[in-house]
Amino acid sequence: MELDPRIAGYSTSDESSFAYTSARDRWPSILQGAIADLFASSATLKDTEASAEAERIIEQFRELEAEIKSDGKLPPLWDDGSPDIADYNDELAQRNPTWLNVFWLFGECYLYRRIDTFFSRSVNWKGYDVFAQQKKSTCQSSKTAIVELAHRYKGIIDNPSPNHSELEALCFKEMCEICLWGNATDLSLLTSLTYEDIQKLQGSEARKAQEKNILVNDIPAAYNVLSEVRRERGTGGRVDIVLDNSGFELYVDLLLADYLLSTGLASRVILHPKSMPWFVSDVVPADLADLLLVLSEPESFFEEQNSKNSQNAGQTLTESEKTDLISLGKRWNAFQKSGQLILQENAFWTTAGSYWRLPHKAPGLFKGFQESDLVIFKGDLNYRKLTGDVQWDATTSYSKAIGPLGLGSGVRTLALRTCKADVVVGLAENQDEQVQREHGGNADPKARTWAWTGKWAVASFNDGKAI
Numbered sequence: 001m002e003l004d005p006r007i008a009g010y011s012t013s014d015e016s017s018f019a020y021t022s023a024r025d026r027w028p029s030i031l032q033g034a035i036a037d038l039f040a041s042s043a044t045l046k047d048t049e050a051s052a053e054a055e056r057i058i059e060q061f062r063e064l065e066a067e068i069k070s071d072g073k074l075p076p077l078w079d080d081g082s083p084d085i086a087d088y089n090d091e092l093a094q095r096n097p098t099w100l101n102v103f104w105l106f107g108e109c110y111l112y113r114r115i116d117t118f119f120s121r122s123v124n125w126k127g128y129d130v131f132a133q134q135k136k137s138t139c140q141s142s143k144t145a146i147v148e149l150a151h152r153y154k155g156i157i158d159n160p161s162p163n164h165s166e167l168e169a170l171c172f173k174e175m176c177e178i179c180l181w182g183n184a185t186d187l188s189l190l191t192s193l194t195y196e197d198i199q200k201l202q203g204s205e206a207r208k209a210q211e212k213n214i215l216v217n218d219i220p221a222a223y224n225v226l227s228e229v230r231r232e233r234g235t236g237g238r239v240d241i242v243l244d245n246s247g248f249e250l251y252v253d254l255l256l257a258d259y260l261l262s263t264g265l266a267s268r269v270i271l272h273p274k275s276m277p278w279f280v281s282d283v284v285p286a287d288l289a290d291l292l293l294v295l296s297e298p299e300s301f302f303e304e305q306n307s308k309n310s311q312n313a314g315q316t317l318t319e320s321e322k323t324d325l326i327s328l329g330k331r332w333n334a335f336q337k338s339g340q341l342i343l344q345e346n347a348f349w350t351t352a353g354s355y356w357r358l359p360h361k362a363p364g365l366f367k368g369f370q371e372s373d374l375v376i377f378k379g380d381l382n383y384r385k386l387t388g389d390v391q392w393d394a395t396t397s398y399s400k401a402i403g404p405l406g407l408g409s410g411v412r413t414l415a416l417r418t419c420k421a422d423v424v425v426g427l428a429e430n431q432d433e434q435v436q437r438e439h440g441g442n443a444d445p446k447a448r449t450w451a452w453t454g455k456w457a458v459a460s461f462n463d464g465k466a467i
């Protein structure tokens with residue numbers, strides 16, 4: 001805590017913060033979703049011990065839900081043998097919070113860490129991902145956009161732009177923006193998305209219309225850096241992507257990784273997943289393996305969705321759509337085999353702290369980032385952690401708000417984030433107020449409701465290597 005910014009954080013007790021709604025409405029509904037998943041999974045089991053254990057886990061979910069609704073205290077986490085538990089419990093003892101009056105970032109991370117203990121302490125449900133079914137079905141609903149992008153991407157790599165050309169810079173920007181808006185499909189926020197909603201969010205028309213909603217767009221600066229590295233060294237550098245959500249977002253992250261490797265803007269891309277189910281939709285290593293499997297047999301995966309969704313019936317993949325998807329899967333497998341695409345786990349990503357703590361708490365990871373030429377942080381939670389999830393004035397510079405990862409840190413960061421929480425920095429004078437008016441004003445002048453919707457985005461770059 002002593003390493004975090006010395007500014008008040010967003011709290012679940014603050015009516016003008018999205019934290020308030022999150023704790024009261026969304027957390028209980030996420031827990032109910034998890035309970036429904038466990039019921040469904042255990043109903044298919046013949047093993048009576050596993051079923052009985054599922055009932056006990058369901059009971060723990062219910063207790064947790066009741067604790068939240070009654071504004072109970074957050075009890076210490078059960079020790080499941082992992083070293084991070086002690087840090088959680090130390091911080092808990094210092095904060096001594098109740099659910100409806102807790103620093104949002106800490107409370108929310110604690111929630112998912114606590115859920116994981118239900119499974120890690122079980123005998124039959126160890127490693128079970130209670131959000132896997134939701135991730136799978138949203139990925140199936142993303143079929144149209146997945147297919148469309150595979151086709152468009154083929155066009156891009158079949159007609160490579162000359163190095164350092166204006167065309168290449170434009171292409172890079174487009175790839176990053178696809179990657180940015182891929183973050184709009186987040187299961188923890190959009191719990192009630194229909195099939196049609198997902199299509200609208202992901203199509204290329206939607207992206208064009210949204211270009212004006214990128215309030216800060218530093219993507220060209222990131223291109224200049226990577227293109228300069230390639231020019232100087234005669235080969236591309238190292239790029240890290242701190243992943244966010246699985247399914248469609250992971251797919252577009254991999255498209256970006258492919259683009260970087262194919263153009264030589266990078267010679268190595270390191271992906272950073274979570275090591276346990278996290279914020280519902282975040283990528284765990286199994287999600288990457290699953291996506292590669294989907295691409296090797298797209299027909300059977302998307303066929304399942306067709307049978308569930310009558311609107312989609314009869315829309316089987318054409319031969320050329322199948323070929324596009326299968327060839328992407330082959331490329332990504334080959335990149336993995338050759339060591340150009342690497343998945344690297346680290347327990348730091350599921351700790352409760354902000355990234356102001358990164359140099360101290362995960363020095364190895366930090367050193368790796370200093371060696372990297374660009375570290376891309378995807379999504380809202382990463383942005384909250386980068387900025388400490390505290391009440392910065394919106395005109396605070398991004399480099400100041402990311403503290404120890406900012407100027408002089410030796411780390412170059414690009415945050416690609418659709419706004420789904422209160423904190424936002426790097427805006428021009430009065431831009432915050434102007435967007436709030438465009439969003440339709442607000443009864444409570446303190447509430448930054450425009451930033452809760454995922455409709456606006458920021459792409460913020462800081463060059464911590466600049467002298």
Ligand code: F6P
Pocket residue numbers: 018022108183186188189244245279281378379380381382384420421
């Ligand atoms: O507010 C919705 C929320 O759960 C936030 O708590 C969190 O920051 C976000 O969703 C997760 O979004 P993302 O997947 O983009 O990190």
Ligand code: MG
Pocket residue numbers: 186244245279281282379381
């Ligand atoms: Mg997420």
